[in-house]
Amino acid sequence: MTAHSMTTEAISTAGTTAVEFRNVDIVFGHKPERAFPMMDAGGTRDAILEATGCVLGAAGVNLTIGRGEICVLMGLSGSGKSTILRAINRLNRTARGEVFVRHDGTLIDVARCDERMLRDIRMRTVSMVFQQFGLLPWRTVRENVGFGLELRGVGAAERNRLVDEKLAMVGLSKWADKYAHELSGGMQQRVGLARAFATDADILLMDEPFSALDPLIRDKLQDELLDLQQRIQKTIVFVSHDLDEALKIGNTIAIMEGGRIVQAGTAEDILLRPANDYVADFVKHMNPLNVLRGNAVMTPASALRREGGTILLGREGHVRVVIDADGRPISVLLNGREGRLGAADPTSGAVEPAVDLIVAPLDLKLKAAIALKCQTDHPILLVDQLGRLAGLCDDEEIYRGLLRRGA
Known part of the structure; x- marks a missing residue:
């Protein structure tokens, strides 16, 4: 057994990981190893270029992306986000480090696997959606969407079935026989999405796919992508330079500067606890109402005052929430009288009238929390x-959330 196969076997049980970067360096130029000492010492891209003639693409990248997660790589132009995205399918080669991709249940190092394995990963596991759509102008929408299946050797009948299914998914069934020039930019981008979905790849790489579109179309496609993700649960690695876009669609966000990841985490983590001044500058103009949820700002249940099987609210403890043995709120007492608990609708936030204490989901958006607080003088219980x-x-x-102070 080779050392490489031992490494792959050792991590093949990590079932929640779809992509993992381990100490990845990418260097463009002749004899990239000349840049390693300066990279290890934290040298800047400009200094490395001047001293070695090599261009630092990425340095010391460590990042784990879970299955079914949308991870957004973002930063200014030239920060390295597209560089590491393209390492996932080895369009960019790594100089050092490992890039693992889950393929047929096992994490494979695409930086070192043989050409046959790489081809199989590209055909079945990893699919890419480009910024400029990448449609073949001499092919119809249907033929563009089925192109990957055609290369794979899928028969015409099965190919058409899959293509029709994916076109319906993105709302383009009626445009199947049109050509790219007959479609709007937003529709062309939908064709690109359908083509990626048609291969049934587990991992989608999206390199600024909406950046060339008008703001209203871009916003609509972001919503459509999130709706699709609810149904298909793919692993999506998404490159963006737009913070609003990143915070809207990303489960996790990795912010890059000069080829290095300077902070990776949830939108709430980054907004409330920026790692350095660079990240703080990125998020300083963000409206926290569009990002933060109840779990990011709440006072946890473990910190609340208790008396037997009740939670005491307010300074005087006049509001008592009775919880069952499993920790579920079941009733409320207000100054000794029995009050009424009411659940907020998870979608609309609507609450029945005459409710004394509102119960809402843990991921309640801060904007919705403010609307609910207009209906009650008491705290909102998050479950x-x-x-x-x-x-x-x-x-x-x-x-505290509006002032962006972590709990």
């Missing part, structure tokens, strides 16, 4: 997916 009390959100927690 997890099993209905267990996770924390509360009151005026103080909302103010």
Whole structure:
């Protein structure tokens, strides 16, 4: 057994990982190893270029992307985001480090696998959506969407079935026999999405796919992508230079500068706890109402005052929330009288009238929390997916979120 196969076997049980970068360096130029000492010492791209003639593409990249997750790589132009995206399918070669991709249940190092394995990964596991659509102008929409299947050798009947399914998914069934020049920019981008979906690849690489579109079309396609993701649950690695876009669609965000990842985490983490001045500058103009959720600002249940099987709210403890043995709120007492608990609709945020205490999901958006607070003088109880009390959100927690101060 080779050392490489031992490494692959050792991590093949990590079932939640779809892509993993381990100490990845990418260097463009002759004899890239000349740049390694300066890279290891933290040298800048400009200094390395001047001293070695090599261009630093990425340095010391460590990042794990979970299955079914949308990870957004973002930063200014030249920060290295597209460079590491293209290492996932080895369009860019790594100088050092490993890039693992889950293929047929095993994490394979695409930086070192043989050409046959790489071809199989590109054909079946990893698909790419380009910024400029990449449509073949002499082919119809249907033929463009089925191109990858055609290369794979899928028969015409099965190919047409899959293509029709994906065109319906992106709302282009009626345009199947049109050519690219007959479609708007947004529709062309949908064709690119359908082509990527048609291969049924587990991992989609999207290199600024919406950046060439008008703002309204871009916003609509972002919404459509999120709706599709609810149904198809692909792993998506998405490159963007637009922070609003990144915060809207990303489960996790990796911010890059000079070829290095300077912070990776959830939108809430980055907004509330920027790692350095570079990240702080990125997020300083963001409206936290569009990003933060209850779990980012709440006071956790473990920090609340308790008396037996009740939670005491307010300074005087006049509001008592009774919880069952599993931690679910079941009733409320207001100054000794029995009050009414009411659940907020997870989609609309609507609450029944005459409710004393509102119960809402843990991922309640801060904007929705403010609307709910207009209906009650009491804190909002936040519960997890099993209905267990996770924390509360009151005026103080909302103010803290607006001021971007971590809990």
